[in-house]
Structure formats: C-alpha cells, structure tokens
Amino acid sequence: xPEEALIVVDMQRDFMPGGALPVPDGDKIIPKVNEYIRKFxxxxxxxxxxxxxxxxxxxxxxxxxGPWPKHCVQGTEGAEFVVELPEDAVxxxxxxxxxxxxxxxxEGTNLAEILREKGVKRVYVCGVATEYCVxxxxxxxxxxxxxxxxxxxxxxxINPEDEKKALEELEKAGVKIL
Ligand code: VGL
Ligand code: ZN
Numbered sequence: 001x002p003e004e005a006l007i008v009v010d011m012q013r014d015f016m017p018g019g020a021l022p023v024p025d026g027d028k029i030i031p032k033v034n035e036y037i038r039k040f041x042x043x044x045x046x047x048x049x050x051x052x053x054x055x056x057x058x059x060x061x062x063x064x065x066g067p068w069p070k071h072c073v074q075g076t077e078g079a080e081f082v083v084e085l086p087e088d089a090v091x092x093x094x095x096x097x098x099x100x101x102x103x104x105x106x107e108g109t110n111l112a113e114i115l116r117e118k119g120v121k122r123v124y125v126c127g128v129a130t131e132y133c134v135x136x137x138x139x140x141x142x143x144x145x146x147x148x149x150x151x152x153x154x155x156x157x158i159n160p161e162d163e164k165k166a167l168e169e170l171e172k173a174g175v176k177i178l
Pocket of ligand 1: 010052060068103128129130132133134
C-alpha cells in the first residue's frame, strides 16, 4: 500500500500561456512536475491528477456571470493535460456540474475515499494555480486528516501577491512548504 500520494493539480492546456485562462509562466513548471511524477512513481507513490472539467455552460464562466473566461470545457483540447502521467494515475475531474464551482480536488469528488482506501497518509501537492486550486486542494487535504506537503518549486500562481498570501495561509493551516 502506498503511504504517499503526489497530487498534480490542474496541469492543463488552458492554464498555460496561450490558453484560455493562462497562469503566467505556468509552462515553466512542466519539467519539474514531470520529474516529480517520475520520482514519486519510482518510489511507489500513488499519482493523482486533478483536472478542471467544466460543462459548456459552467457557472464560473463570464457568460454565466462568473469571474473567469470559458476554460477547461470537458473533452476540449484546452482541458488536456500538459504533463506526462503514468497509465495507472488516478484522474479526478472536478467542477463537472453546470451550477457548482469547485477549486479543491476533494470537493464533489471521491478523492478522499480513494486516498484512504489506498492507505495514503501523506500527500504532496503541486500544479496550478497556487492561490486557487492548489490552495483549496491542500487545505482540504489537511481537513481530511492527511499530512500535507507543498512542492513550492512546482507550483505557479496567477498573481504574485495572492500567491504569497496563499502560501502563508497554507503554512498556518499546517501544510509543510518544501
Ligand atoms: C482554477 C480558476 C478557475 C485553478 C480553476 O485551477 O486554479 N482557477 N478554475
Ligand atoms: Zn475552472
């Protein structure tokens, strides 16, 4: 049973430069994230990849009165992963219903059950965006009782100030920043 899981958050085309909702320099962490995926896989950790997986008419889109441009629509190129995942990676799709937003990979998914079932105790989080989906996923992981580590050289935020605040908040919540 793997005691550890790597959670790769939303490393999808639309969050990269040139995408619909780009995280500045989001592509710069791709090699690092790929390296972590390889290393964690090698030591027998469970690899989890969350993805934003919105319906065409999602509540978070500007057209529906939400804050974001249309992004990561189910089945589109923009929703594709930009990192190399092993075949047995656990894919967690979130915010899949029109009227529900979910920044956290635990929200409205069975991620907590899967981790518990597999015997995971410690989770390592990386990906984008630091102050949105990475933050929410790490905070929820703490709430679910996991030991949580943030791989700070493999995350990227949208806004540097908000990213800094998020890291401070995570540290206060008990997340260990590596
Ligand atoms: C995200 C904004 C909207 C994220 C997802 O992955 O951080 N941000 N949807
Ligand atoms: Zn989204």
